[in-house]
Amino acid sequence: xxxxxxxxxxxxxxxxxxxxxxxxxxxxxxxxxxxxxxxxxxxxxxxxxxxxxxxxxxxxxxxxxxxxxxxxxxxxxxxxxxxxxxxxxxxxxxxxxxxxxxxxxxxxxxxxxxxxxxxxxxxxxxxxxxxxxxxxxxxxxxxxxxxxxxxxxxxxxxxxxxxxxxxxxxxxxxxxxxxxxxxxxxxxxxxxxxxxxxxxxxxxxxxxxxxxxxxxxxxxxxxxxxxxxxxxxxxxxxxxxxxxxxxxxxxxxxxxxxxxxxxxxxxxxxxxxxxxxxxxxxxxxxxxxxxxxxxxxxxxxxxxxxxxxxxxxxxxxxxxxxxxxxxxxxxxxxxxxxxxxxxxxxxxxxxxxxxxxxxxxxxxxxxxxxxxxxxxxxxxxxxxxxxxxxxxxxxxxxxxxxxxxxxxxxxxxxxxxxxxxxxxxxxxxxxxxxxxxxxxxxxxxxxxxxxxxxxxxxxxxxxxxxxxxxxxxxxxxxxxxxxxxxxxxxxxxxxxxxxxxxxxxxxxxxxxxxxxxxx
Numbered sequence: 001x002x003x004x005x006x007x008x009x010x011x012x013x014x015x016x017x018x019x020x021x022x023x024x025x026x027x028x029x030x031x032x033x034x035x036x037x038x039x040x041x042x043x044x045x046x047x048x049x050x051x052x053x054x055x056x057x058x059x060x061x062x063x064x065x066x067x068x069x070x071x072x073x074x075x076x077x078x079x080x081x082x083x084x085x086x087x088x089x090x091x092x093x094x095x096x097x098x099x100x101x102x103x104x105x106x107x108x109x110x111x112x113x114x115x116x117x118x119x120x121x122x123x124x125x126x127x128x129x130x131x132x133x134x135x136x137x138x139x140x141x142x143x144x145x146x147x148x149x150x151x152x153x154x155x156x157x158x159x160x161x162x163x164x165x166x167x168x169x170x171x172x173x174x175x176x177x178x179x180x181x182x183x184x185x186x187x188x189x190x191x192x193x194x195x196x197x198x199x200x201x202x203x204x205x206x207x208x209x210x211x212x213x214x215x216x217x218x219x220x221x222x223x224x225x226x227x228x229x230x231x232x233x234x235x236x237x238x239x240x241x242x243x244x245x246x247x248x249x250x251x252x253x254x255x256x257x258x259x260x261x262x263x264x265x266x267x268x269x270x271x272x273x274x275x276x277x278x279x280x281x282x283x284x285x286x287x288x289x290x291x292x293x294x295x296x297x298x299x300x301x302x303x304x305x306x307x308x309x310x311x312x313x314x315x316x317x318x319x320x321x322x323x324x325x326x327x328x329x330x331x332x333x334x335x336x337x338x339x340x341x342x343x344x345x346x347x348x349x350x351x352x353x354x355x356x357x358x359x360x361x362x363x364x365x366x367x368x369x370x371x372x373x374x375x376x377x378x379x380x381x382x383x384x385x386x387x388x389x390x391x392x393x394x395x396x397x398x399x400x401x402x403x404x405x406x407x408x409x410x411x412x413x414x415x416x417x418x419x420x421x422x423x424x425x426x427x428x429x430x431x432x433x434x435x436x437x438x439x440x441x442x443x444x445x446x447x448x449x450x451x452x453x454x455x456x457x458x459x460x461x462x463x464x465x466x467x468x469x470x471x472x473x474x475x476x477x478x479x480x481x482x483x484x485x486x487x488x489x490x491x492x493x494x495x496x497x498x499x500x501x502x503x504x505x506x507x508x509x510x511x512x513x514x515x516x517x518x519x
Contacts, residue, residue, distance in 0.1 A: 004466035009431035012079035013490040019073050020510040023064035030067070061511075080490040082433050084297070090382075090452045090464045091427065091434035094189070094240050094404065096270045096292035098455040104295070104358045108351040118346040122331050128350055129330035132323045135357040142368070143266075143286055144279025145309035149318040150290075150348040155267045156191035158287035158306025159234060161319060161343050162263045163199035165285065165310065166232045168317045168340045169261060179231035183222060183255070185214040186443055187239035192265050201231055208443075212243045212396025216250065223254050232261035232284075238268050240439070240449065242379070242404040243397050244276075252282040261285065261314075269293045270453050271376050271403030274369030278309070285310045294356035305352040319343045374454035375403045378461060382452050385465035391415075391472050395444050404451040406444050409472075413446045418475040418482050420446045425493060426474065426485035430467040 035046070047055065065073075083089070089097035108114070116125055136148045152158040163182065170176040182196035185206040193203045204222055209215040214235065223230065233255045238244040245251075252262045264278040264286035270293050278286035290296045290305040310318055320339040321332035332347065363371065383405050386392050391412035394405060413419045427434040439447040452461055475482040484493065499505045507513035 004462050006430050006467060006470060009429065010488040011490050014076040014080060016073065016076050019063050022073065025064055027064045027066055029065060029070055082428060087431045087433050088460055088464055089433040090450050090456060091432065092451055093449045094268060094451065096451060096453050098295050098453045100295045100297040100355060104355045107358055108354050113350060113354060126329050129323050131357050132353050133325055133330055135353055138360050139288060139307055139309060142273065143309045144277040145286065146312040147310055147315035147318060149308045149322060150305055150353055151319040151343050152306035152308055153344050153349065154304035155287065155289045155306045156195065157343065158308045159191045159265060160195035160198060161308045162234065162285050163196040163201065164340045165314055165317045166261050167199055169314060170231055172338060178228055181226050181229045182231050183233040185235045185239065187241050188236040189240065189265055189267055192234040192236060196234060208396065212241055213245050216247065219251060219254055223258055227258050230255060230258050230260040232263060234263040234265060236265040236268060238271065238402045241396060241406040242401040244402045248281045267292060268403060271372050273372040274365065275372050285314060290352050290356040295359040296352045296355040303349045303352045305349050321347060371454045378452040378456055379403050379405065382450060382461045382465060386468065389469050389472055403453065404449050406447050406449045408444050408446055409448065410445040412472060412475060416475055416479040418479050420448045422482050423471050423475065426471040426482050427467055429486045429488040432464055432467045
């Protein structure tokens with residue numbers, strides 16, 4: 001790392017007001033044409049079609065700008081934003097950030113998909129339904145499962161769908177009244193405990209053994225204690241530590257022995273494509289994050305998709321509708337009497353599905369496996385670099401890891417007062433994205449979890465590790481300097497965090513912001 005030259009990076013800094021504060025009365029960026037008389041004569045004025053009870057009394061107060069100034073505004077904001085097209089996203093924790101080909105973006109943005117209405121007749125969207133149907137066939141091969149629902153809007157939504165499926169399965173078999181416990185592990189994604197609790201189950205959590213694996217003896221004790229009360233188990237593998245559990249089949253066998261169902265959270269599937277399948281390990285259900293593993297990309301509450309996959313025994317319970325292929329074409333199947341119903345509107349996010357479909361077609365089966373192999377290689381190479389840095393330790397199992405590693409900076413923090421969040425703030429001064437906050441609770445003290453997927457080159461990994469080494473060496477030499485970071489960003493360190501904790505100051509809209517600030 002000593003021969004890696006760090007770039008002189010500084011983000012753009014614009015004194016940019018809210019767009020709601022800009023504009024000149026009467027200015028327009030677009031002048032839509034009036035409706036032709038033959039249209040209005042046939043259907044009337046548009047406002048007459050809106051029920052009186054939901055019509056606005058006054059026009060909305062929108063900013064009045066032309067296209068030129070709207071474009072300037074958003075480009076300035078984009079220059080202040082660090083993302084995949086600008087900097088390395090290796091430090092994204094357990095949220096796989098990979099390159100999504102621009103061709104796939106163009107396909108998803110094409111008017112033939114972007115302008116389709118969700119209520120459009122299936123006869124008019126046969127091409128879209130064909131893509132969704134074929135994507136299901138591909139993911140069935142990757143997972144080994146029998147049926148897939150693309151309705152969940154993300155990974156946590158897919159785990160909630162699974163918790164509801166477990167509930168409906170046991171209800172249908174007449175034993176829901178005694179099946180009230182779901183087991184998870186402390187290093188699984190937090191949603192694997194939260195969603196069964198939301199679905200009405202009690203949750204038991206397995207802690208790790210000395211090597212970092214979920215304690216198998218503790219699981220045996222839970223099975224012995226609760227027996228038939230166990231409705232299922234939901235856990236991530238590889239866990240958020242990056243450790244892959246080679247004995248998952250034994251966990252599955254234990255849960256099956258008391259009539260429970262087993263769910264494999266595959267949000268961290270990037271390192272196992274073409275190598276390990278949930279079905280082959282005996283799992284009853286699993287999910288993929290299309291917006292992570294399949295390059296859709298990560299949506300941050302936006303265009304995500306949690307593909308929920310099940311064995312044949314659970315196929316009747318998944319959300320409705322599903323996309324099916326009949327003699328006259330593709331159709332939406334609502335005739336699923338045992339289905340748990342809808343878990344969101346319509347059929348999911350078709351743009352996200354199209355990107356995943358295009359990525360799979362681009363990669364091919366050999367490319368999917370090469371993705372996993374490259375991700376694992378990158379991770380183990382970065383691991384060697386980071387273990388050379390004073391103050392970085394790697395708890396739990398030694399040796400081989402999959403797509404990520406959870407490290408600790410506790411040694412640095414105890415000696416200097418500089419923690420992982422402080423190093424994260426300093427890293428962005430080198431043009432490195434370093435969001436790694438998906439680690440709570442902090443069983444590993446002062447954690448960070450870089451995830452170098454197949455996107456990144458050796459030079460990218462060298463640079464990221466060199467930036468980390470520089471930031472940590474600075475912290476050893478001058479902790480106060482590090483605690484004041486970042487210095488090369490449009491906004492410095494937030495010192496007053498009271499607004500984050502004060503609900504009375506939160507505002508979801510511009511008008512709400514003005515009301516709360518008496519403007």
